[in-house]
Amino acid sequence: MRSVCVLLMLVCVVRALDKLNMCMDAKHHKTEPGPEGALYSQCSPWRSNACCRANTSEEAHADNSYLYNFTWSHCGAISAPCRSHFIQDGCFYECSPHLGPWIQQVNQTWRKERILNVPLCQEDCESWYADCRHDFTCKQDWHSGWDWSSGTNRCPKGSKCRTFEEVFGSAKTMCEAIWSNSYSYTALKKDSGRCMQLWFEGPDNPNLEVARYYLSHAHPQAVAVATTMLLPLLLSLLHAGIPL
Structure with missing residues (x-):
């Protein structure tokens, strides 16, 4: 009975910790994250561990790509500086493996x-x-309410x-409203190490530590138990040959 309880608790802990490295169940995401050495341009920072494939990363740079038939230029041409942010936003969404603490189930x-x-x-x-x-x-x-009769x-x-300034009025409103929070x-x-970066450089993804911080605060007891009791206890049970 004791070993069964330990195993059940460990399963809960492992599920929580798995959120540090996972992919969303979404249209173009991989099932599991992993290396993707050929990621394109602004998506390349994720190449060591990504939830996107090379073709997805390339299409993330194209307005009205086949990924979603969505155009940023629905009110005329979009400026290059603005466009680069939406490309980066797309790379972050498609490629990030460390979004587990904020993933929610939907029926779409x-x-x-x-x-x-x-x-x-x-x-x-x-x-x-x-x-x-x-x-x-x-x-x-931008998630809903469009006219899709033309296919885009x-x-x-x-x-x-109207201008973004007129429609949103502030950076806060834009970042929160544009993709439904x-x-x-x-x-x-x-x-600070407490916020997620859309833009980063280098082989190490700084968002891993941010996700770890929020996960530990969301599940502090589970993380503490895992590191101080459950794993050593489980190993001792296995070493003693006690069936689980």
Whole structure:
């Protein structure tokens, strides 16, 4: 009985810790993260451990790509600086293996899971808004409410194209509203280690430590038990030949 209880507790802990390295159940995501040496351009920082494949990373750079038939240029051409942020946003969504603490189940035709309230670093959100504030859109929430009759997203009837500054009014509103609260605006800086970065360089993904921090605060007892009791106890049971 004791060993069964230990095993059940360990399963719960392992499931929690698995959230540090996992992929969403979504349209173009891999089942499990892993190396992808050929990731394209702005998606390349994830090449050592990614939830996206090379073809997905390339399509993430194309407006109105086959991934979702979605165009950023629904109110005319989008500026290059603004476009680069949406490319990076797409790479982050498709490639990130460390979004587990914020993954939620959904019932949509194109995905079974989504991210909710991922804490974005202030610099990333503010620079995104600054580079897009003079570009045009007709909607705050880009997840729903489009006219799809042409096969791609068009502004709904009665809507008006206005600048991002007019539609959103602030970086906070833009980052939180544009993808239905997928992101949460924070006052945290990148060097805090407590916010997720859309932009990073180098072989080490700084978002792993951020996910570990939020996971440990969401499941502090499970993490503590795993490190101080359960794993050593399970190993001792296995060493003694006690069946589980």
